[in-house]
Amino acid sequence: MYRSxxxxxxxxxxxNTGEPEFHQAVQEVTESLWEYLKKNPHxxxxxxxxxxxxxxxxxxxRVPWLNDLGEVEINRGYRVEFNSAIGPYKGGLRFHPSVNLxxxxxxxxEQVFKNSLTSLPMGxxxxxxxxxPKGKSDNEVMSFCQSFMTExxxxxxxxxxxPAGDIGVGAREIxxxxxxxxxxxxxFTGVLTGKALNWGGSLIRPExxxxxCVYFTxxxxxxxxxxxxxxxxxxxxxxxxxxxxxxxxxxxxxKPVTLSDSGGFIHDPDGINQEKLAFVMELKNVRRGRIExxxxxxxxxxxxxxxxxxxxxxxxxxxATQNEINSEEAKTLISNGCGCVAxxxxxxxxxxxxxxxxxxxxxxxxxxxxxxxxxxxxxxxMSQNAMRIQWSREELDxxxxxxxxxIHNQCLRHGSDDGNVDYVRGANIAGFIKVADAMLDQGVV
Ligand code: NDP
Ligand code: 2IT
Numbered sequence: 187m188y189r190s191x192x193x194x195x196x197x198x199x200x201x202n203t204g205e206p207e208f209h210q211a212v213q214e215v216t217e218s219l220w221e222y223l224k225k226n227p228h229x230x231x232x233x234x235x236x237x238x239x240x241x242x243x244x245x246x247x248r249v250p251w252l253n254d255l256g257e258v259e260i261n262r263g264y265r266v267e268f269n270s271a272i273g274p275y276k277g278g279l280r281f282h283p284s285v286n287l288x289x290x291x292x293x294x295x296e297q298v299f300k301n302s303l304t305s306l307p308m309g310x311x312x313x314x315x316x317x318x319p320k321g322k323s324d325n326e327v328m329s330f331c332q333s334f335m336t337e338x339x340x341x342x343x344x345x346x347x348x349p350a351g352d353i354g355v356g357a358r359e360i361x362x363x364x365x366x367x368x369x370x371x372x373x374f375t376g377v378l379t380g381k382a383l384n385w386g387g388s389l390i391r392p393e394x395x396x397x398x399c400v401y402f403t404x405x406x407x408x409x410x411x412x413x414x415x416x417x418x419x420x421x422x423x424x425x426x427x428x429x430x431x432x433x434x435x436x437x438x439x440x441k442p443v444t445l446s447d448s449g450g451f452i453h454d455p456d457g458i459n460q461e462k463l464a465f466v467m468e469l470k471n472v473r474r475g476r477i478e479x480x481x482x483x484x485x486x487x488x489x490x491x492x493x494x495x496x497x498x499x500x501x502x503x504x505x506a507t508q509n510e511i512n513s514e515e516a517k518t519l520i521s522n523g524c525g526c527v528a529x530x531x532x533x534x535x536x537x538x539x540x541x542x543x544x545x546x547x548x549x550x551x552x553x554x555x556x557x558x559x560x561x562x563x564x565x566x567x568m569s570q571n572a573m574r575i576q577w578s579r580e581e582l583d584x585x586x587x588x589x590x591x592x593i594h595n596q597c598l599r600h601g602s603d604d605g606n607v608d609y610v611r612g613a614n615i616a617g618f619i620k621v622a623d624a625m626l627d628q629g630v631v
Pocket of ligand 1: 351353354355395423424425426428446447448449506507508530531532557558560561
């Protein structure tokens, strides 16, 4: 048995060398759970935490494909099947040159707790490749996706492991992946979520992560008697999550003033309205251009290679990637009067920055709670596929709002003391209990 958190973390570091993002995710969860585990020693005796940090299965494979010049290209494919105690493995695929095992293990580990929080029967997994879809033709993306799925199809299935999108994997990629799965397996089945509406997809799935993040943030603001109305909101990213977070902020009377991509951020002090957002969606989803074009089109500033956190705002929604708010940026947010940070992305806030935000009583919503709306509606897509029906937009939006409110309640239940809410602790303990109890019930497997 481990004597301390550092004792436990040393063992994790030794078994998983060179995986800093994975260590970071495990450390945060371990710190949240430690006191709870000491009070509930049956989890420690059954070594549940040790088992939780060990993925059930990891697959790494070669992905060879031909580019438009007829040259051979090689990428590396991965699927980390982390935990299936409460349902089939479920989680996105990320295509980005930075992808490695550490990043996918951190994402898969987070997904286990996130999926548990949704209250739907989904285990946790994550996968992807170091393939970079940027600058590739549609044919090249298809060639890559077909090769990737030719191997991945052996390991997944609608009751085994159900991937979806993440960074670099959107409707186009899901289409190519699904087509290849169907061709090889001769099965039309709900093996992926995020499908297009006319072949098994769910309404509200594209919107779900961004909308869900804003619904969760609204619940947080309500605890202080506040709402989005009239609030200035800084958002990072300009992809799926950022776009629909901005849309819902506008709906609720808030004013999004920033968006970003890997080239920098735009600052529009007049606010990004629906019409400007439509331009962003066309720019990013159809033309696959750079956010800098927004600044040229609407006459505002583009800050090259910078992140939006120096802009004065009431709410910040980091929605691009991991570790995109450091402690200096957290200090700037605090001194600018930002009262709430909710993570649309996975682990965008560095640990020191989280501590600073929490110590300054800034409401802080961790990704596994705040961005769970995406996978929640993926779970609802699975249900609709299994029943061969389609729910309406209104029904799904209502279910999504209910799920985000329930996740918020679970955070309050396990994270409240002295009138303050530690949403990190609340989300980690609530997510843990359901998975840990299922593992106990199922024996040493
Ligand atoms: P997209 O690929 O649609 O968009 C990603 C955005 O983030 C782009 O604007 C991209 O800019 C920017 N970005 C990505 N990597 C970097 C980087 N290293 N530095 C700076 N900017 C970067 O992805 P999503 O919107 O789907 O995902 C965003 C985040 O949300 C991720 O953390 C993902 O894990 C998380 N998430 C996504 C869910 C979903 O349903 N899609 C669900 C829950 C969480 P550029 O185009 O220049 O690369
Ligand atoms: O991080 C995430 O929750 C996602 N990328 C969505 C996963 C899913 O299965 O919908």
